[in-house]
Amino acid sequence: MAINAEWYGRLRWVAAGGQLVTIAFVLGPLGVAAPGPPLVALVGVTLLSNALFWWWTATRRTPPTRGQWHAVVGGLMVLDLAVLTAMLALTGGPTNPFIVFYFVNLALSGVVLPARWAWALSVLAILGFTLLSIAHQSVDVLRDPVRLQSLTTIWGRGERSVPLAIVGAGVAFAASAIVIVNFTTRLTSELRNSERARRRAEKEMARVEKLEALGTLAAGAAHELATPLSTIAVAVSEAHRELLQAGGDAAIVEDLALVRREVGRCRTILERMATESGQPAAGLPERLTADELVGDVLDDLPAPDRVDVEWLNGSANLELVAPSVALAQAIRAVVQNAIDATNEVDPAGRVVLCGDRLANTLRLSIADRGPGMPAEVLTRASEPFFTTKAPGSGMGLGLFLARSVVERLGGSLRLESPTEGGALVTIVLPLADSE
Structure with missing residues (x-):
């Protein structure tokens, strides 16, 4: 999977927490007139769906298949788009700077979901934007035309304050940029790790294949050499015995004894090769x-x-x-x-x-x-x-x-x-x- 369930669930917890903090700050210190209870209820939908998602992943005995993962994550992203659209409809629609968060959802879907899911979510996002353009609940602070002017122009008139709408646009842009970069860097890192693991597996497979080939070679060599070595061993033993009985040259007798020992050593090595079949790590620890x-x-x-x-x-x-x-x-x-x-x-x-x-x-x-x-x-x-x-x-x-x-x-x-x-x-x- 491109991302794991734990990370995706944590991302949705953070998103819901950020929404609650934003709502509290806008309604409290900023004093913006907005429908607080419906917005909190929409955040509750995200929290409830994430709790169910967390329970689903924690109670499964086997990892979900790729199709199941795509269906569940795709469904949650559709829900997130619907919740975002509803929240924007209550807070200024296209004039709300947090509309850029559509692109966070779309960036996520384009990487972790199949193409058909990503295109479907893009169509839904376009449809949501269209609906917001047709009907939304206006917010006075977002209707101020001053927000369309640069700070240089505003300050040139002697005003030193920064319009709230401009501040909101900056916060929304920074938040969406942080989320997208955090996600893409994490995903890139996991892909690099996956590629390294694949290369290690391929290298290990190649090594195992070479060892299997050596095992075949060792077993064949042990089989083919066993007979001539046995013949040599018998012939040398006979010659050694006859020279001893005949009182032959001591140096030659010693040489024949050396040959017998070396032939015995060769047979021991061949027996080990035949037993282990070329697998060098054979044997009990x-x-x-x-x-x-x-x-x-x-x-x-x-x-x-x-x-x-x-x-x-x-x-x-x-x-x-x-x-x-x-x-x-x-x-x-x-x-x-x-x-x-x-x-x-x-x-x-x-x-x-x-x-x-x-x-x-x-x-x-x-x-x-x-x-x-x-x-x-x-x-x-x-x-x-x-x-x-x-x-x-x-x-x-x-x-x-x-x-x-x-x-x-x-x-x-x-x-x-x-x-x-x-x-x-x-x-x-x-x-x-x-x-």
Whole structure:
């Protein structure tokens, strides 16, 4: 809906209150002869209809449909036009400066209602103006021809007062301008918010589609690679056993043992891919400390001795609630990327993983000593299948999946390339609620 029921009801309360204040001021301090009781009764019609509208919106169990909303709001605007026409008929008709409030109703209807409703209300407003021109109850102060003269002319005759009709025209113009601008700016703001929400939804949908495609790819890869890996595992085991029995070269035996371990590691990864079907946030959330999370990251890292872990402000004991396997796998991919980047400059270089507390979040910073990234690479680094590594060295999914996991947990991942070199990945994760 272009506007919500609460705001529209509040607008009508304010309008009715302003009408009562105006009537009281005109009849009281200004002493203008006007039919007070009928005017107050007309304001009562607005108040009663708004109370019924408020009750209708508050007691509904489901939000109104667009058609119901248009019918109710359109009916109330027709009523407001009728009340305004009746009040003007009692207070000078077209000579009443508050006739400009027709345009407030028409501006509102033109934006929040369908075209047929807006045109119908325009016809009613024109009809109302025509009827007022034909018959209305005159007010003496509004019949004064002085109101048609400029203040310069009036003051030139030595009169220093401002005719009441001119004051009323200024008040009416200012009030209608304030209402219209307030409404249009509010509506524009809501439309901008709606557009931003739509773009976020489209972006999220695109990300989900990419993840589903990766899930299909992962499941297919796990299925296709399972058989040849099993064959390799059997062949290596047989060769390893026969070499041990024959007393073969110790270096070759150790190499075969290494191959067996790496094949087993590959099978474990493939089983995880097949189980999770590429959905990186799979798994039940569990409570774990930051130190336990980083320990899981380093456990399956090929070169954990290349990572220096630093904890600031006791952040090692901060607790998270997250699927530990998926989150550790995501951070591990980032750390491995940092090690690979460092190898390009110094094969013995170190990667620093620093943990710190930031408000109610855990901040993990992974800094490498690599060559850094140019701006064009930095902007695309989180895209799926984008990689600067040599063919066969990576698929370009690490940062994409890491960002997906972290954002699904309510966190954020930021990639920077400082001017002094290297790259810095900052992962921010929400802490578990304290019990």
